[in-house]
Amino acid sequence: MNVMANIAILASGSGSNAQRISEYFTGHPSVRVKLILSNNPGAYVLTRAHSLGIPSEVFNRDSFYNSDDILRILKQYDISFIVLAGFLWLIPSSILEAYPGRIVNIHPALLPKYGGKGMYGQKVHEAVIKAGELESGISIHYVNAHYDEGDIIFQARCPVLPGDNAERLAGRIHELEYEHYPRVIEEVVGGW
Ligand code: GRF
Numbered sequence: 001m002n003v004m005a006n007i008a009i010l011a012s013g014s015g016s017n018a019q020r021i022s023e024y025f026t027g028h029p030s031v032r033v034k035l036i037l038s039n040n041p042g043a044y045v046l047t048r049a050h051s052l053g054i055p056s057e058v059f060n061r062d063s064f065y066n067s068d069d070i071l072r073i074l075k076q077y078d079i080s081f082i083v084l085a086g087f088l089w090l091i092p093s094s095i096l097e098a099y100p101g102r103i104v105n106i107h108p109a110l111l112p113k114y115g116g117k118g119m120y121g122q123k124v125h126e127a128v129i130k131a132g133e134l135e136s137g138i139s140i141h142y143v144n145a146h147y148d149e150g151d152i153i154f155q156a157r158c159p160v161l162p163g164d165n166a167e168r169l170a171g172r173i174h175e176l177e178y179e180h181y182p183r184v185i186e187e188v189v190g191g192w
Helices: 016-024 044-052 061-066 069-076 093-098 122-130 166-190
Strands: 005-010 031-038 056-058 081-084 103-107 135-142 152-159
Touching: 005 016, 005 166, 016 031, 016 044, 016 166, 031 044, 031 069, 031 166, 044 056, 061 069, 069 093, 081 166, 103 166, 122 166, 135 166, 152 166
Parallel strands: 005 031, 005 081, 031 056, 081 103
Antiparallel strands: 103 135, 135 152
16 A cells, blocks of 8 residues: 655745645655745745645744744644755754654755855855856755755756856756756655
8 A cells, every 4th residue: 555655845935846846746646745834924935835735834933943833733734754945944953853864955056065054046056156167966965954964865967058147057957956856856755
């Protein structure tokens, strides 16, 4: 018998990955996106969640770090796996301990370079271009208590082209993310 794996996605911003992942698993026999969570009440991901018909919840810093609210919500929705997709806060130890090996993140560069605190969004791409790198890419990794330091599950590469600015490089990286993140999640979720 197939047991349904229920995913919660945490996102702080636009949520194009969240949408892509949700669509990928629509109608899937054993995996579904059941909940979208955001720390940002103005995040476009909440609009996407509404359009997709996926329940969403917003939380603030205090409830995230100083209460069991999130764990309670995750339990309420029977969540077994957590996907970070453009989520900017460190995950508290209570959630890490409740979901060992069951939280993944995507970073828009080839870790271990261009990761860590403050390395998010356009800043990553600006740093890659400024350093004169000839390639960049994506890193999908397990999440631990430090920014971008968990074990890497999968990487894919793309060129940095002459004349690239952060926006153009971000577009190329997003295509890689859409292509690989849902599939890698599917593999990891199926792997335990
Ligand atoms: C992605 O590039 C992801 O790698 C990074 O944040 C961005 C989120 O984009 N962690 P979106 O909100 O999914 O459009």
